[in-house]
Amino acid sequence: MRVADFHEASKAADRLVDKWQEIAVVRRRRGVISMVGAGTTGLAGLVTELTVGPLVVAGGAVSVALAVAGRRKDGAGGRRTQLGSRSLAWLMNGDHLVTAFRDARLIGRDESLMLVKAPRHDGAGWALTLDLPPSRKASDVIGKREALASALAVDEVRLIVERVRGDDGHAGRLALWVGDADPYAAEPVPSSLASAASWDLWRPVPFGTTARGAAVNLPVVWTSLLIGAIPRQGKTFVARLPLTAAALDPHVRLIIADGKGGKDFRPFEQVAHRFIRGSREADARRLIRVLEECAADVADRFDRLSEMDDELCPESKGTPEITRDPAYGMPLTMIGIDEVQNFLGLDVPLDADNPKGKRIGGRICELLTYIAKTGPAAGYSLILATQKQDAQVIPDGLRGQLGTRFALKV
Structure with missing residues (x-):
């Protein structure tokens, strides 16, 4: 992480004053490392030129220049492989639920959700009730259940999305339920x-x-x-x-x-x-x-x-x-x-x-x-x-x- 990244993150979180001394320490440490790295690289290049020849040094310099020029920048294209998998985390943090709705394009980037009933364990899964932003319709979310399931990192058979009707509901109120496991993989229920x-x-x-x-x-x-x-x-x-x-x-x-x-x-x-x-x-x-x-x-x-x-x-x-x-x-x-x-x-x-x-x-x-x-x-x-x-x-x-x-x- 660059010092500039650290500075911007602290500034965005309104904690720049609290982190200023820590940022200064990181800046000094990075400066020393940069000087030592530059000196070591220069000395290594001089030794290589004297012992092997200028052609190897020139080739190495060109390779370094190309590597720097072709490095992946923020927002640029390219592939990035990561080990691991996404998991259902929204029950622990309401911000993740908002992010999932935004990723599924069910609400805008500047819109949020309002929890009517906090997440609670209901039977073999978790349930909660929420209100969508004004003018957003529960029927649209129901129609895009698969996209929401992908954003929540859960199989859609475990996700139930229903509109809340009656005196306690309206066109923008949703009831969500996510099963702890695939409910259809359980033993049949005798009639x-x-x-x-x-x-x-x-x-x-x-x-x-x-x-x-x-x-x-x-x-x-x-x-x-x-x-x-x-x-x-x-x-x-x-x-x-x-x-x-x-x-x-x-x-x-x-x-x-x-x-x-x-x-x-x-x-x-x-x-x-x-x-x-x-x-x-x-x-x-x-x-x-x-x-x-x-x-x-x-x-x-x-x-x-x-x-x-x-x-x-x-x-x-x-x-x-x-x-x-x-x-x-x-x-x-x-x-x-x-x-x-x-x-x-x-x-x-x-x-x-x-x-x-x-x-x-x-x-x-x-x-x-x-x-x-x-x-x-x-x-x-x-x-x-x-x-x-x-x-x-x-x-x-x-x-x-x-x-x-x-x-x-x-």
Whole structure:
């Protein structure tokens, strides 16, 4: 370090007076070293010239001059290799957090952050709440989570960035959580459904846990669920969670069509009202008959609900009392179809005598769309799982009615 560097650093820290004597000592020491170095170099050059010759001295002088001229200066280009690695240090020093936000270009060089809640250990990680500078948006930080993770020197799977909403939040308030380790490398968390003797489907279904260990419950009444994932990514496991809850409720009617045709859903066959395995033409035609039966039941339920007393049915839709009473014959009904694309894409004429008429896949889509649109109020829910959930596989008329969607790797 040069004396000038020492002087500038002390001046920038408003400690020039405190460091003045120390700077003077360094200056004198450097002066003595420079004189001794220059004298030694001159003497060595003279001895070399007398013993070897002027050519070696001249070559050495040119090499030294080139080395001085080509040395790396502050701000200049060039490479500098350093051993070691960056580490997560912002929890110990708020200045590092500000620097990380600046490096990720989330705030300006002259802007800072305001800690609303100091860092605290929360579960298997650290959490804190902060306010961004005025006009900076939390949504922009969430969109650049990977850049922030790089600036913090942490894997992005360990970083959770959420906007704080409600009375305690605003558009510029963020909640950060950084896991002590990769939360997805831990042991799987057993579902509470595995040990449940029964389940009331009117309650949200245990669906999983977040990286922070918080339980996530999924409502399945009044909505339908679309699950998307490429093969071998857990699509079937996800679909079986709400279907397991339905199987554990003795008041629920379960209808399952396994478009893959394996044995993933075979245990449900013991309790299902209707069970279809495979996606061959005969299986698809049977699914049409089952869905037509369901569509007719939906229409019939609305006719009966409209005639019920307002105290029993105040909003012309099913209630727990109505769906659990066998006298009304309107149980909650869950329709689960795995690999639904195998049925929707079946390009076979519905009527063998009319090759250019409606296709089997189109008829299935038509029936599912009707049930998805009108069925929830009558106690019907759809659970559809597919490998690709774009408009070419699931038309917008059907996809737009599926209010809950969950994607793994797609």
